[in-house]
Amino acid sequence: MSRSLFLSALFAMLAMVALAGLAHAKDDNTAAVEEVLHDGIIHEDVPGIRHCKCTKSLKCFDNLGNCVNHYHAKEFPNGGGRVQCITNGLNMPFYSCDEMPDLCFNTATCDPVREVHCNCRKEVICYDSAADCRRNHNPLKLKAGDRNQCRSHGKTVYACAEEPGVCRSVSNCKRTHGGNVTQDPHLVGFGGESFYFEGQAGRDWNIISDPGFQLNAHFIRLHSLKGTYMGRIGMLFGDQSLAFDPHFGAFVNGTHITEGSMSFPQAEVTVDHIDGRYRMTARTATWQVIARTVIEQGALSEAYVNLHASLVGTPEDPHGILGQTARFAMAENDLSDKPLRNPGAPFQLDGEEADYEVKDGLFGTNFKYNRFGTTDENGKKKLPLRASVDGHPKPLRQSRSLFEATVDM
Numbered sequence: 001m002s003r004s005l006f007l008s009a010l011f012a013m014l015a016m017v018a019l020a021g022l023a024h025a026k027d028d029n030t031a032a033v034e035e036v037l038h039d040g041i042i043h044e045d046v047p048g049i050r051h052c053k054c055t056k057s058l059k060c061f062d063n064l065g066n067c068v069n070h071y072h073a074k075e076f077p078n079g080g081g082r083v084q085c086i087t088n089g090l091n092m093p094f095y096s097c098d099e100m101p102d103l104c105f106n107t108a109t110c111d112p113v114r115e116v117h118c119n120c121r122k123e124v125i126c127y128d129s130a131a132d133c134r135r136n137h138n139p140l141k142l143k144a145g146d147r148n149q150c151r152s153h154g155k156t157v158y159a160c161a162e163e164p165g166v167c168r169s170v171s172n173c174k175r176t177h178g179g180n181v182t183q184d185p186h187l188v189g190f191g192g193e194s195f196y197f198e199g200q201a202g203r204d205w206n207i208i209s210d211p212g213f214q215l216n217a218h219f220i221r222l223h224s225l226k227g228t229y230m231g232r233i234g235m236l237f238g239d240q241s242l243a244f245d246p247h248f249g250a251f252v253n254g255t256h257i258t259e260g261s262m263s264f265p266q267a268e269v270t271v272d273h274i275d276g277r278y279r280m281t282a283r284t285a286t287w288q289v290i291a292r293t294v295i296e297q298g299a300l301s302e303a304y305v306n307l308h309a310s311l312v313g314t315p316e317d318p319h320g321i322l323g324q325t326a327r328f329a330m331a332e333n334d335l336s337d338k339p340l341r342n343p344g345a346p347f348q349l350d351g352e353e354a355d356y357e358v359k360d361g362l363f364g365t366n367f368k369y370n371r372f373g374t375t376d377e378n379g380k381k382k383l384p385l386r387a388s389v390d391g392h393p394k395p396l397r398q399s400r401s402l403f404e405a406t407v408d409m
Contacts, residue, residue, distance in 0.1 A: 082105065213372065224299070250280045320371075
């Protein structure tokens with residue numbers, strides 16, 4: 001074989017290898033975001049490849065199906081930022097770029113997206129909560145098919161056997177994100193952030209604040225342990241107030257509840273008393289909070305509250321010590337050409353510790369980052385109601401807490 005023929009054959013072989021590698025990479029990227037669209041009803045982001053601006057043509061789409069099939073596009077031939085899809089009278093939630101034609105992106109977050117199937121191709125695995133799902137605690141395994149099987153068994157969260165560890169809300173198929181506040185307040189955020197918040201004992205601090213939901217905690221010290229702990233928590237949703245005390249259980253608008261369930265237009269509340277410890281679950285359209293009694297070293301006087309919070313819907317404008325870590329979930333409201341949060345970046349709490357102190361009590365709203373507020377029938381803001389010991393609602397301007405306690409500083 002002549003030298004020129006050998007070199008030609010070698011170059012041809014190298015070109016084939018390169019093309020195969022490109023095709024494989026393309027297949028990998030496509031597989032990460034595409035699923036058969038026959039029974040999907042929602043979409044979800046697939047973190048990892050963010051692409052906020054197109055260097056070539058930008059195409060905007062009304063829905064994910066059109067994006068996948070490149071159908072009915074609003075095209076910007078010169079490319080540019082994805083914000084063009086949602087300005088100047090447009091409201092197109094998906095886009096693609098000519099330089100990455102096989103991927104569809106969420107206009108709000110820059111993340112590639114895929115269709116989510118509400119039905120499981122293999123087993124449906126049901127759970128009481130997102131926390132149980134993540135730990136695979138007390139799973140109820142049912143036949144493949146409709147996730148609503150879980151609802152008939154009183155379960156609120158499910159996972160599909162083909163997606164182990166991916167926990168979804170039965171009500172809307174969306175992935176649930178969880179956050180924790182535990183003893184000596186160590187917090188795990190909704191995006192997996194782990195951080196510590198000391199807070200001064202004897203004062204009230206905001207944990208989550210959203211326009212339709214407020215969660216505050218009264219911090220205490222314990223005789224046998226260092227650090228601060230949550231001695232009780234207070235919640236607001238709509239005109240309702242809800243308190244949880246590790247010694248007494250729950251108070252709903254001032255009514256003492258030790259066991260049972262109650263329903264309101266904005267939330268459902270369940271209280272259990274198991275092995276001498278109270279547990280309360282409060283669920284709104286967006287938030288689910290599970291609070292439980294922890295008794296340290298067997299001494300009831302050393303009881304405190306641990307809580308687990310789950311996102312079961314999209315928050316409006318969350319803040320608070322824990323709530324701010326859920327801001328990534330409201331990305332559809334972001335119009336910038338930057339993602340809301342870099343998943344690899346270290347977490348930094350907004351402001352200073354004192355900014356989260358609630359000055360007007362356990363059911364208060366007076367702190368720097370407050371988001372909670374209700375409106376009357378005329379659209380004017382009014383003071384949310386708080387619970388009281390005698391069961392009569394009192395306005396927030398009265399600073400007396402639901403419980404009085406002696407705190408060891």
